[in-house]
Amino acid sequence: QSGEYPRNETLYMSGAQWGNIVGFNPYFGNFANGLIGLVNETLFRYDPIADKYIDWLAEKGEWDSPTVFKLTIRSGIKWSDGDDFTADDVKWNIDLGKLPTIWWTDLYKSIKSVEAAGNTVTVTFEGTPNYQAWQNALWNIPMMKPSQWKDHANETEITSWTPDEPIGTGPYVFDKAGYDPTTRVVWTKTPDGWWASKAGISPDPKPKYIIDLVNSSNNVALGLLLSGKQDLNNNFLPGVATLISGGYGLHTYYDKPPYMLPAVTSWLLPNTKKAPLDDAAFRRALAFSINTDQIAKVDYGNVVLPASPTGLLPVWDKYIDKEAVKQHGFSYDPKKAAEILDEAGYKKGPDGFYQTPKGEPIDLKIEVPSGWSDWMQAVQMISADAKAVGIKITPKYPDFNTYQSQRNTGNFDLMIENSQPLSDTPYTYYRYLYQLPILSSQTNYNFARFEDKEAWDLTVQLAKTPRTDIEKMKEITAKLQVSFMDQLPMIPLWYNGAWAQMSTTTWKNWPADGTDRQFIPISWRGWLQMTGLDTITHLEPAGE
Amino acid sequence: MLAVSDLKIHYRTLAGAVKALDGVSFSVADGEIMGLAGESGCGKSTLGKALIRLEERMQYVGGQVVLDDKVLPIADDRAMNPYRFSEVSIVPQYAMSALNPTRRIGRMIDELLDARGLKGSTLRPELERRLAILGLTPDVLGMYPIELSGGMKQRVVMVLSTLLDPSLLIADEVTSALDVASQKKVAGALVEFRDRGYVKSMIVVTHDLAILAQVADSIMIMYAGKLAEKAPTRTIVEAPAHPYTRLLLGSLPEVGIRFEEQRLPGIKGRPPSLLSPPTGCRFRDRCPLAFGKCVEEPPFIEIAPGHQVACWKADAHAQG
């Protein structure tokens, strides 16, 4: 074959890979994008739009008893090296959780045993299992070939070693000839055919090659996209709204604003350890003073939606207690904001800005990374809104690393934060908001350092509610919502989108609202399981 | 035979023309070594340069130069080129830095000769012979200039400049930077070259009269862009006719003269600016003999065979 990937057989995508590709270890952050999903598959997948789990490598997964989960492994699946995919393989992968550096190790601590027999794997928990986390893990744990990994399944190598060529069960295999860690990884269709299409579970993906390009910058991405050299682009492109309507032949999930599916809530993150941000009234006043509609419209050109006062993403709409929102929620209302402050004893100083009840001046910094222009503009609008109410907030733009380290160590007043994405359960959101205890460095959760024992207990309670018991979940989340809206440990602003710009020059049948292809057209890590894969399997060559 | 008549060369400057040579006429016979002396800035070097190559700022204003019955096109750089080296040549004041520092000397000479349409290799034996006369081995041709001492470089330049047996050689201040011992060697070499016929005639420019007295057949004294006096060496030394020449000679301490015993007089004052020189005799401000007539310019006339002077009182003195 000539040294070229024929354009009409190749799907180009980008948006997930920043910086060089670091190999094929699914437990290390910068592994080749597409590895999980295209090569290393998961036991289940999850469809957030339909809120449905999809049986995948496991044909069935059920609670035999409140503490025993039984997995039935699909038969006839083969690893790309030809070996059969077995229940033992699954057990081995779950058992990785005993390593302290594996992300679900906390969950694993509550597992008493994992047993494989025939095509079943039985997982027995000690005490009440964290149902929510388990369910989440089931569609996130990648299945790796034990024979390839067994020598490296130790505490440190599991997050740092990489095989030369990954072995998986997925529809694609690694194409060594096309690999260039600085620019791209190439996935080639499994030569022997993919089990899922053979089994009739999924259409066979049409692209013979998938090339995931390393992002160098927005401008490169935009250039490629506009010149039809890229099919699926998952970058946030500044000014994208004008492009979509600008006749460049770009396809988006919605054909009108907001164009994109909401993917993650952007929050105003207060440091609740600092006065006056430790005061719920003050935080609420802040919430009332910010005009998020304006931000969505002016800053984002309507590619985002203002967030619900609960902060919950639209996919979790069914959990939202509309009544509670009416009573406890907030909306843009500067007058109300002022009232709250007055009521709480804040007084305006000679400069026209509010002072703390103790009479100290309030002068808050709000920080976003330098160069993140949409956020930079947002904080300016926020600071202007706050000023209108009488709260003094000054925007600052440290570089990203400073921003990150200040966030983790609690050395800030206000920030914008959005690191907790969409998932199958609001539990992940509440864990993100409330997790205790507070450590000196908070790396993933509770950046606000908000100590609310009660809310955390409720979150734990939510965790121990089976995923099937929706009513119970609603009940708990309703309580959490009320508590959240009263306390506002973080202030929801808007939903950042599942940025997806698709070109129809080479491939068609992209996901779209109102069609039978209601998938999320996103290739980010962890999103292929969330119907990103279906986006690919439903593509058809544009020429036909 | 060199005949220069009414040569005028000016320097163009922002302040106006510096009249460095303001009508100079003289001749140099075949076989003659003519010394050219005078105070600093009187135009000695200008004269030397004018005869071979005008620099960018030098402006030919008038006059004629005839060498061996051919008129030298001194104002035309291109037309002048064929005469250079073969007819007129120069040993420059800066002999120390006159050689390309990054070429071996022999190679440089070959390239120069080749560029002049001559064969370097055929001249090689002659070159080596002449070097030997000045006490240099052929090895120097394989060296870079930096490997030679100053004196050696100066001798190499002398040999090179005279290699084509030019009719006229101009030696500009070739001894000035040297101490007495080296001075003598160079002076000897000049005479030797003339005697061997390597050059027909020579103009030796210097401000050191004593050395001229040793080598020159005749001496020409310049003052402020004009000629003051020209005469056979003996005449100049023993019976100078121009008051300037006399004062100049009078201010030279000879070995043996001691301050205690005989206080030598100097010449008071400074030469006039050549930007706007005064009319009439240019020396009159400093001249002890100056009188009314000196406001007119004295002609450069022959008062005795081979003795020319520009002074209204010259006649009287030569006889008196």
Add this chain to the structure above:
Amino acid sequence: MLRYLARKLFIYLLTFIVAVTIDWAIPRFMPGNPVDALVSRIALMPDANAALTSYFMAAFNLDQPLWQQYLNFWWALLNGDLGRSIMLFPTPVTTLIGRALPYTLGLLLPSILLSWYVGNVVGALAARRKLLDNTVLPLGYLLTATPYMWLGILLAWVLGSSLGWFPLAFGYDQSLKAEWTWKFISSLLYHWILPFASLFLVALGGWAIGMRNMIIYELESDYANYLMALGAPQRLVRKYAFRNAMLPQITGLALQLGAVVGGALVTEIVFSYPGLGWLVLSGIQNQDYFVIQGVFLFIIVGVLLANLIVDVVYVIVDPRTRVGLQGDAA
């Protein structure tokens, strides 16, 4: 001559030691811990942090006493080990550099050498012809005053973005496999032209001006005057002047190297060209100290070596250095 080289060598050695020490010291005495960044990149349960942190501290030799770290640093360096990348752990920095280097060298070497050569020729021509001089001189000043990236941006905008003649990213077309086929090579060249051109042009201006001034200076020198007085044709005089003027330009080349390398780094960024500049940029954005450090050291070594080569070349072509330092010649 040997003394001269020995002296130079000593200076380079000293420079190297100083540079390495600076390089070693900066991350250690600046606030912040690089390992934190690495650990925070891996999604972890809080209590796994400590284990992994100490693992990485050990992996990066950061858990030892300072002097030990310093010695280790040298030892590793002398073994060609520049540590491991943080953003791409556990990829060795040398691997990353090895990947990026061909691109950077491919830009740098031709642009430095060609701009030097062409600049010198153009400058020499300019010194000769008034007309050329009047165009070369202003253009040359304009070019040297142009920031590398801006020229790159302009070229990218006009020739790449507007006219669409040239690509604006990557080292080769992403639809090609990296095989030594003609198609691939031509694609490499095609992607190389614009970044090369912007480096080349900016450097060109400086050399042309330098050469022009040097030539004019040489033409006023004594040896040129003497040659002309001996009726040497312009050709020969200019040839000598050119040769001699070239010598300072050689040393100039060595001194310019650092700046040109800087230029190459930013040019790569403009054109998303996968060389060292690109690597450094991602190192900076990801706070990958080891990559920054490694590239830095690499550049230092490269520049020092290039300087040394230039010095040796200089000694060979300029007889003055050869003799002048043998002791007291003459």
Add this chain to the structure above:
Amino acid sequence: MTSTSSSPAAPAAKSGRNEILYFAFRNTKLVIGAVVFLIFLLGAIFGPMLATHEPLTFDAPPGLPPSADYWFGTTLFGQDVFSQFVHGLRSSFIVGALGGITAAVIGMLVGFFAGYRGGIVDEVLNMLTNVVLVIPTFAVLLVVAAYLSVRGLGTEAMFIGLTSWPWAARAIRAQTFSLTSRDFVGMARLNGESTFRIIFGEIAPNMSSYLVMTFILLFGGAILTAATLDFIGLGPTDSISLGLMMNFSVMNAALQLGMWWWFVPPGLAITAIVGSLYVMNVGLDEVFNPKLRAL
């Protein structure tokens, strides 16, 4: 060497200083360079007063080409390019001046003392100079800047100054060295003058034109280096600069979107400023160096 030092007393009619001015005003290079430089300097001083917008606020319609309301158009995010431009100009001048001064001061101190003292002082300073000279300073700046979490104009200028002095020191050393061998320095020592006095009272004034030119080149160099650093994203984190403008425009696809008004002005300004400095330098050289004075 020889007795040719009878200086041509030609233009003696005018005194030294007037003469310089006379030539300065007639030197087209100097005049053109100075005019261009002054235009930008004035832009940097008064521009920010004319600017109707804060440079970093997003209060304009996005992506507008130049118009009467927005002289240089607006960025993709609705910032006024003109405001950014004039503030960036100011930063460039500040960095150039501070960086240039720092480098000039170090270069002068090192150059003067090495050249004047000679001997072991010279050896050591020379070594230092050579070391800093061969280190690719841009790479050092890169490393240092990468580690600084808060970066301002001042630190940037200082670091540039600290790394860009060696060639100046070298040149000044050579000049000082040759001046030191001049007899008036010996005379000064016979006067019992202090080293400091000799250097700054006797030697330095003699190379004042040279120092001015050195400073000019350092100034231009600092502007260029700063722009390059800013472009990489290692510039000031809290203000705007011409390099940052280029960085933002490129990173945000101004090229692809054809928003030339976003990246052309900053680059043009740098080129013009630095170019005018270089041209002024040549002009000054011609003014101060009688050999180069054109007729």
Add this chain to the structure above:
Amino acid sequence: MLKVENVSKLFRSGAFGGKKKRVIHDVDFEVKPGEVVSLIGESGSGKTTVGRMILRLTSVSEGRITFDGEDISTLKGASLKSYYRRVQGVFQDPFSSFNPIFKVGRVFRTIRREFLSDLDAATWETRLTDALNAVGLETAALDKFPHQMSGGQLQRLLIARALVLDIRLLVADEIISMLDASTRIDVLNLLGDLKRQGLSIIFVTHDLALGNYISDRIIILQKGVIVEMGATDRVFGDPQHPYTRSLLDAVPHLHERWSEEELKDLGLVADTARSGGHLIEHRENHLVRVYS
């Protein structure tokens, strides 16, 4: 008054001063009040170096130099200044002895500031005027730039500078060799006049005729070694050392022409510079180096 006692000078040469070059060997002489001593030798013989060592512009490597019994190398600060009030120098190049960008009068202001700040204005003015008159210059001359004056005038200004200080020893290093024949004699005569007033002068030259003209004693230096020294008439009238003779032979005379053989004798001056040997007294007041 001034004693130069077995002084040697070594210069470092080569990279890092690895090698040392001895340019002055064991030079030993004395200068008495009111005496003019000429240092004569060819280029590079070390004349300037000796002069600079006396002026403390160059350090002494071996031996010592004393002035009125005081070792000058120990002088510092105030004592050095007081030394310079007694000993001064004038150098070869008058144009480079003045800072070209200042008017020449600045030299005198500096002198006043550094040495004579205790003098009241009137006394200073008279002293300055006297000194200028002594060298034949007007005070108006102070208002000129160096390039507006002739070399001879500048040298005279420098001598005036020494006079203002009322010094006792002047080191004059080739102070006339860059001057025109017509002006150099003025300067020489001026030195002669000063000598009559009791000033001691060390007169450095390579021109034997000039050395002869004003000096009481002659020291012939060859490559840093004194080969002959003594009263002027003795050394010139009856040179003993071959080097002295060859130097004398090389001096061109206006009225005597060299013979053909003399002129064309291109052989090098006999290289007799051998270290070792010692000076013996040939006659009273006439020392010559002999080699065993």
